[in-house]
Amino acid sequence: MSSETLDAGMTPRKLKVATVSLAGCFGCHMSFLDIDERILPLLERVEFDRSPITDIKHCGPCDIGLIEGGVCNAENVHVLREFRANCKVLIALGACAVNGGLPAQRNHLELADILQQVYRTGHGLAEGSQIPNDPELPLPLNQVHAVHEVVRIDYFLPGCPPSGDAIWAFLTQLIKGRAPTLGHGLLQYD
Numbered sequence: 001m002s003s004e005t006l007d008a009g010m011t012p013r014k015l016k017v018a019t020v021s022l023a024g025c026f027g028c029h030m031s032f033l034d035i036d037e038r039i040l041p042l043l044e045r046v047e048f049d050r051s052p053i054t055d056i057k058h059c060g061p062c063d064i065g066l067i068e069g070g071v072c073n074a075e076n077v078h079v080l081r082e083f084r085a086n087c088k089v090l091i092a093l094g095a096c097a098v099n100g101g102l103p104a105q106r107n108h109l110e111l112a113d114i115l116q117q118v119y120r121t122g123h124g125l126a127e128g129s130q131i132p133n134d135p136e137l138p139l140p141l142n143q144v145h146a147v148h149e150v151v152r153i154d155y156f157l158p159g160c161p162p163s164g165d166a167i168w169a170f171l172t173q174l175i176k177g178r179a180p181t182l183g184h185g186l187l188q189y190d
């Protein structure tokens with residue numbers, strides 16, 4: 001873990017928090033919502049920038065960035081770099097961000113073979129199915145990467161997903177200006 005902290009305890013302004021799901025399933029975001037009614041005291045200390053809650057499309061200058069999911073395509077790389085450029089503290093949230101997680105299971109296969117199987121030769125496909133090639137679609141990477149392989153990450157919060165209690169403990173310590181530590185029972189790797 002990094003020693004990066006936020007000197008927020010004496011700061012009257014609310015801290016800005018941005019969250020995003022890259023190659024993830026939104027399970028880590030759902031776990032964030034498991035903090036339940038604690039979202040109310042949290043909202044007294046933070047306001048959300050880009051996140052599924054606000055639907056803001058680009059991350060502006062923020063204190064904390066939470067990244068769910070690994071990096072599987074060119075758009076993920078772009079979004080992750082935007083978060084790194086704008087967030088003072090960047091957190092890899094959950095197994096997919098920490099080490100690629102489930103999406104990285106494709107890493108031992110050839111990307112071309114996967115696309116061929118999924119869109120051309122797999123069962124149940126309509127006749128004449130083609131591999132999507134619209135230029136608007138982000139180009140897939142050959143491998144799924146953990147976020148720290150692309151940008152510098154300040155903290156890693158493992159788990160699939162990390163529990164709401166772990167996310168709460170992590171964020172509240174960070175907001176108080178401390179380097180977060182999670183005790184036994186909150187840190188998990190499954």
Ligand code: SF4
Pocket residue numbers: 023024025026027028068069093094095096097101102159160161
């Ligand atoms: S770590 Fe688990 S819950 Fe979080 S995005 Fe990955 S698969 Fe989903």
